[in-house]
Amino acid sequence: MATRAVIAGVGITRATSPRKQESSSLELVQEAVWAALEHSGASPDSLDGIVIGNIDGFEGTVLGAKHVVRRLGLGAELPVSIINTGGTTGGNLMQVAARQVRSGDRQRVLCVGGPTFYGVEDLQSAINTNSPMIVEQPLGMGAYHMGAFYPSAYQQRFGATVEDFAVSVVQAHDHASRNPYAHLRNTLTVEDVMAAKPLSYPMTMAMVCPVSTSANALLVTSEDSAISLRPTPVLIRAMATSSDPYLGGGKNDFAAMENLAILAHKVYQIADIRDPRAEIDVVELFAPYAPMQPMQLEALGFAPPGGGIDLIRSGATEISGDLPTNLSGGPLCTNAGVAGELAPYVYTALQLMGDAPEEMQVRGARRGLAHGTGGTFFQFENLAILERMERP
Numbered sequence: 001m002a003t004r005a006v007i008a009g010v011g012i013t014r015a016t017s018p019r020k021q022e023s024s025s026l027e028l029v030q031e032a033v034w035a036a037l038e039h040s041g042a043s044p045d046s047l048d049g050i051v052i053g054n055i056d057g058f059e060g061t062v063l064g065a066k067h068v069v070r071r072l073g074l075g076a077e078l079p080v081s082i083i084n085t086g087g088t089t090g091g092n093l094m095q096v097a098a099r100q101v102r103s104g105d106r107q108r109v110l111c112v113g114g115p116t117f118y119g120v121e122d123l124q125s126a127i128n129t130n131s132p133m134i135v136e137q138p139l140g141m142g143a144y145h146m147g148a149f150y151p152s153a154y155q156q157r158f159g160a161t162v163e164d165f166a167v168s169v170v171q172a173h174d175h176a177s178r179n180p181y182a183h184l185r186n187t188l189t190v191e192d193v194m195a196a197k198p199l200s201y202p203m204t205m206a207m208v209c210p211v212s213t214s215a216n217a218l219l220v221t222s223e224d225s226a227i228s229l230r231p232t233p234v235l236i237r238a239m240a241t242s243s244d245p246y247l248g249g250g251k252n253d254f255a256a257m258e259n260l261a262i263l264a265h266k267v268y269q270i271a272d273i274r275d276p277r278a279e280i281d282v283v284e285l286f287a288p289y290a291p292m293q294p295m296q297l298e299a300l301g302f303a304p305p306g307g308g309i310d311l312i313r314s315g316a317t318e319i320s321g322d323l324p325t326n327l328s329g330g331p332l333c334t335n336a337g338v339a340g341e342l343a344p345y346v347y348t349a350l351q352l353m354g355d356a357p358e359e360m361q362v363r364g365a366r367r368g369l370a371h372g373t374g375g376t377f378f379q380f381e382n383l384a385i386l387e388r389m390e391r392p
Contacts, residue, residue, distance in 0.1 A: 005098035006233040006389065007349040008108075008226040009040025009219030015183035015212045015334045018115075025213070026071055029114040032215035032339075033072050039355070040219045041230040042108060044074045049109040051081045051097045053089040053338035055116045068114065087374020088241070090341025091286070091382035097220040098236045107225045115213040116337020144208055144289065146376050148200040151291030153254035155202060158306035160291075162202045166193035167312055168290040169206050169332060175319070176329025178359035183212040183334040193290075207290035209335035216339050216346045223389075234352045237367075237385045238270035244379035251377060257292075257299040260373070260381050264300045271385040276301045280385075281365040282351045283317075283325040284344035286372045288335055293326070296371065319362065327351070327360045344370040345384065352388040 011032040016022075023031070037044060050072075054065035065082045081100075085092050090113045097109040154160055170190055176182035188206060196206035219229075226233040242263040245251060252258060264276075273279050283302075287293040294308025302323060303311040311317060317325035326332075328347040331340050348368035350356040365388070372382045 003102055003104055004223045005101040005220055005236045006223055006226045007094075007218055007236065007345075007386065008221045008229045008231060008233050009036045009042060010231075010346055010349050010353070010355070011035030011037070011039060011217040012181050012343075012346055013214050013216070014181050015214035015336060017183065018211060018213045021213045025115050025215075026068060028213065028215035029068055029112060030072055032114075032217040033074070033110065033112060036110065036217035036219050039231060041228075042219060047074060047078055047108050047110055049079050049081070049097070049100060049106040050074070050112060051083060051093050051100070051109055052112040053093050053114070053342070054082050054084045055086060055089055055337055065114075069112070074110075085374070085380070088341065088372055088380045088382055089374075090338045090343070091345065091370075091372025092241065093338075093342055094218055094220060094236070094345045094384065095239050095241065095382060097218070098239060101220055101222050108219060108221045111218040111220060111342065112215075113217065113339040113342035114215045115339055143376070144203060145200045147289045147292075147378070148203055149254045149377065150257075150295060151202050151289075154291065154295060157255040160309055162194055162204075163190055164309045165202060165207060165291040166190045167309065168287070168293045169193045171312060171317065172290070172326060172329050172332040175327045175360065176333035178357070179328050179333075180357055181214070181334070182329045183210055183214070184329070185333070203289060203291065207332075209288035209331040209340075210333070212334045212336040212340065214334065214336040214339050216342050218342065218346060218349065231353045231355060232391065233389045234349045235387045235389050237387045238267045239382070239384040240267050240270070241380070241382045242266070243381075244375075244377070256305060257295050257378075259379065260296060260299040260383075261301075263381050263383050267383045267385060268301070273385065276369075277323060280323070280367055280369050282327070282348060282362045282368040283323060284328060284330070284348045284368070284370050285326055286331055286341060286344055287326070288331040290332060292378070293330075297325070300369070300371075319360065324362050327356075327362070341372045341374070344372060345386075348386050352386055
């Protein structure tokens with residue numbers, strides 16, 4: 001008989017840049033893992049599985065994660081699942097762990113997201129293997145060139161300006177300034193964002209995520225197994241993934257995130273959500289480029305087509321608004337590869353448990369949405385609805 005999966009423990013480390021990193025990648029992972037166990041109150045010998053993420057270039061030949069788990073201090077007998085789905089790896093960790101628990105095969109599964117890249121050059125060497133070889137690689141297109149397709153098409157259809165997109169950055173940095181775990185905690189103005197180094201129009205350097213180093217972990221358990229643990233459990237109410245064509249030429253519309261909209265419809269049906277704006281209390285989106293956030297808000301049903309920027313400008317997505325979004329600062333302020341992709345699930349769970357850092361805690365949050373995306377043209381999406389479970 002299928003059981004329900006819940007999040008019952010969270011661990012996260014402070015982020016920084018790789019060149020300022022004081023702990024090794026292994027030490028960061030160890031810190032996150034043991035913090036999750038301490039938060040949950042679970043003992044290492046109560047675990048019966050580990051799901052760990054790995055991005056080692058898109059040939060999948062290194063699988064360094066299998067060496068990391070041997071050094072976590074959790075014993076040598078735990079079964080390990082290594083996930084490598086490129087940029088969506090972190091978001092898929094929780095989904096794999098939840099399916100293992102729901103099947104009844106496992107009771108307590110630890111999801112581990114570590115830092116992935118050792119600086120900009122290492123990141124670029126991995127991303128260079130991601131671009132489609134037929135057209136995009138010969139044209140010399142990089143990640144943010146392909147990321148610029150969306151805002152360019154969006155501008156053409158809805159008349160958005162560079163200043164409009166800069167508003168997302170300003171809000172992200174304001175939120176990150178209250179998050180003690182964030183990498184970039186400096187505040188910016190719209191003028192700062194617009195004056196930053198141009199990359200690929202309409203994006204400037206300030207609109208693109210940093211290369212960060214951090215680690216995080218989630219403990220996913222069965223509902224019964226969570227009873228003896230410390231935090232208020234968070235039910236994984238609904239979750240799913242979806243994908244779009246790999247090549248840019250296979251996309252139907254760059255001015256709308258159609259794949260995400262289809263996925264959201266599916267997940268909302270599973271969670272019985274009829275009015276997402278009214279029924280969801282907190283949102284964490286994976287938007288590594290600033291123009292993505294208003295488009296994601298539209299695809300998720302929080303704003304009409306072309307209305308995402310107005311939603312952000314209205315203050316609705318601030319901590320005092322009715323749809324607090326990316327209160328962590330999101331990937332625009334911290335992006336550590338696998339850890340960065342797992343982070344929306346980590347921060348959403350913390351909010352619903354009531355255990356987020358005090359300055360960014362949404363009071364009374366009961367239901368949250370966590371999202372991840374990846375791929376050259378962000379073809380791959382994962383999404384989950386999480387709910388606070390009050391103890392009897």
